[in-house]
Amino acid sequence: MKLKGKVKKYLMDKLNDNEKLHFSLLDPFKINSSEELKYIAKNLYNVGTDAFLIGGTLGVSKDKLDFVISLLDDYEIPKIIFPSNINLLSEKADALLFLSLLNSDDIYYVIGAQIVAAPIIKMLQIEVIPTAYVIVGHGGTAAHIGKARVIPYDNFELATAYTLAAEYLGMDFVYLEAGSGAPEPIRPEMISFIKKASSIPLIIGGGIRSVEVALKLVEAGANIIVTGNIIERDVDKAIKIIRGIKNK
Secondary structure, eight states: OOOTTOHHHHHHHHHHTTOOEEEEEEOGGGOOOHHHHHHHHHHHHHTTOOEEEEOOSSSOOHHHHHHHHHHTTTSSSOEEEOOSSTTOOOTTSSEEEEEEETTBSSHIIIIIHHHHHHHHHHHHTOEEEEEEEEEBTTOHHHHHHHTBOOBOTTOHHHHHHHHHHHHHTTOSEEEEEOOTTOSSOOOHHHHHHHHTTOOSOEEEESSOOSHHHHHHHHHHTOSEEEEOHHHHHOHHHHHHHHHHHHTO
16 A cells, blocks of 8 residues: 555545544654564554654654664555654655644744755655644653643643644644653543534644553544553553554
């Protein structure tokens, strides 16, 4: 299945069929060997993860990015770059989340990096998926590097305002991020609140470590669940989360 140029359609078709999706986030900096990656990827693919997200905030070179994407070529699901900066661009990927960190205090992360990256993306002919990136609660390294004015876990109104702004700007998705390794994920109540005001698909990541948490987020209206750290620490738990989402 060739997905280059067709990733957004692939995702939207699934969402329009009322599927709940799962993305597996793989950080090239934290992958120790090709054998480890192949083992993890095979298991995640076999239980139904819908896409591989590839990216990380620190320590990812283009060579490492290309290496990881190449090792995922055998799997017939999209390989999507999850960029932290303009160094994370590769023609080997099927698509790129074209992120704007809406709650950053630094204009570079809102629109500056995107301007620098745009001609390169055009040259490499990478499919882009315009996505608003909004950091909530803990925030982690992404919030620190991106100079985000983090939205409190319980400020549902503010998160909804950002989501509506993204929808009115024409974004395809809103990615609500609690941060890598967050002690608490996005609260289901926040998702339910947002869904009463906006129909834009929500990607939810950060701090999701159990089937129970993932299912509460899905029941609240999350369209796509992202797991990252749990894949690195305990792939069996990640597998259970995927199965739970897919059997919902």
